[in-house]
Amino acid sequence: STGWIEVVCGSMFSGKTEELIRRLKRASLAQQKVEIFKPAIDTRYDEEDIVSHNKNSIRSTPVEFARDITLLAQQSEVVGIDEVQFFDEGIVDVAVELADMGKRVIVAGLDMDFQGKPFGPVPALMSVAEFVTKVHAVCMNCGAVANYSYRLSESEQKVVLGEKDAYEARCRKCFNKGMNEK
Template identity: 65%
Template sequence: MFVEPNIGGRSISKAGWVEVICGSMFSGKTEELIRRLNRVLIAQQNVEIFKPTIDKRYSKKKVVSHNENAIHSTPVNFAHDILLRAGHCDVVGIDEAQFFDDEIISVSNELANQGKRVIIAGLDMDFMGKPFSPMDQLMATAEYITKVHAICMECGNIASYSYRRTKSKQTVVLGEKDVYEALCRKCFYEKMDHKPR
């Protein structure tokens, strides 16, 4: 006899899970998210895709990679809004998760507990090279983690850091190559050491 698992007082009727795609700027996170979601669409599964309203760099209503691949999405202000709009789907895609409030962690787990596949993309480190919350906690609770890498714009090695060229100390500063560059560990810390305070 099958007994439904019970987690925190909730029954789980079918297996869901969380996948996190993380890395630096220009590493292909969104490209990988779009690739996985397109495969879901080919399989004719019901999918909902979300992005934070704050991210309007390429499009207000599409998730767009740096290579200009795009997929339709729903912009939302708060993580809880995702729960309200994802009830009927099999798969939930979330881009730029680092821009959401900390509730994105419980929302993602709740969706997985409902039996959904949740695919999340976001920066794992901020411009200081520190873990970017809430991505660090999402990675801790995810079943699958994929770390993608960019190419260092200084030396050509594998890059996993997002160096900010401006003097802003704000954690969230939207920008592209005019504001950020991908760097390897060595080049990142060399530039940070010489950056004007």
């Protein structure tokens, strides 16, 4: 049977992990062999589990390099990858190879960084995917549909791991306005 690639993307708190877990649990219930990976740098809640902001969780394997997934996913029919924006560009070839082997590959990650710029390998993954789903959060400033991750600290680093203290979901207007304006 043929494989394919699905991308689930959006801002922080948009429900990417929730949606990934939902799809993987359904596949698992249908007796499909499912394997889930995440970058080793994402240790916010748990070393092994993937946990969504509503505390739903699923067992996962942390890996350091995109290449590691190719070997570890050989036996599975469905391959899930969370926080995919943190992987090197090699993740695109990995996803394509797995799909070419006949596997269903579901990746979830941020489409934009805190500056509203495309995040790492995610744009390239969206190009090669059969399906792209954008999920949305609720703007913490005005309640509109949020597609941006607004950083509450001054740091200019690309990666600052953190949660509600470090970022909030914002709509286009409130993201552009900045911190203290309503």
